[in-house]
Amino acid sequence: MSKTLHNGLQILELLVQHPQGLSLTDIAEGIGVHRTVAHRLVRTLEAHQLCRRDRFKRISLAAGLVRLAEPVEQDLRTLARPLLEELTDATQATSHLVVREGRDRVRMLMIVEPRQARMHVSFRAGQVDPIERGSAGLALLAADPPVPGEREEIALARKRGYAVSYGEIASSVIGITAVVPHHGSTQAGLGLSLFEAPDEERLGALVVDAARRLGELLR
Structure with missing residues (x-):
């Protein structure tokens, strides 16, 4: 199992539970990784439009997930x-x-x-x-x-x-x-x-x- 992919998916699952968004520190603590690791993971998810940051730097799910989910069932x-x-x-x-x-x-x-x-x-x-x-x-x-x-x-x-x-x-x-x-x-x-x-x-x-x-x- 890919640990990096696992951690990225954990971030998405964590953001599902917090639709109002989370800080980078909250995410790092939520999935049990260093803040630097969480930063790299979030940047990757952002590049694929799976999460986004608002002007307060809170991270939440992004519209790219809708495109991925649409064919499901x-x-x-x-x-x-x-x-x-x-x-x-x-x-x-x-x-x-x-x-x-x-x-x-x-x-x-x-x-x-x-x-x-x-x-x-x-x-x-x-x-x-x-x-x-x-x-x-x-x-x-x-x-x-x-x-x-x-x-x-x-x-x-x-x-x-x-x-x-x-x-x-x-x-x-x-x-x-x-x-x-x-x-x-x-x-x-x-x-x-x-x-x-x-x-x-x-x-x-x-x-x-x-x-x-x-x-x-x-x-």
Whole structure:
């Protein structure tokens, strides 16, 4: 493994967590390298338009990342957007599309927020969470065969076809997610994030239907 490349990628991941930007010293301390090394790494990332400095010399992500990210899961995002918008309009809740990354985490690939709701849940696209927390991860784990010691919520999700979580990713936020039935290499989940779920079964049915329709489009 290239240590230099690893450190450069660590900087990008660190800047994702701090959208307001970081100083060079913050970056050096954050990835555990000398300030001179951090300076060289940042200059290289700047040359590729992956990060930038403002007039206060704070470093943040730059537009070059958009160009790199655009082709990633493009078909999935293109097909999912109308379904997420429809789900959001029907529930006045924030809808989400997540993908599994490796064995132990999920990434928020797309968020659609309601336009008319008095208040709604807001997440950042690209957010990474541990797979054992939140409805998205629980739904993806429920798609696997049962394992000894798994959470009761996973077994319940396997039975119902969707997972529900309460305050596991963010305080007071309810998550409802179903796995997208697709045989491709990407494991994905589609669902809702909301503050109240007075009719959990109805919302679950809507999520399952949207996930099923997305799976049919991906065939």
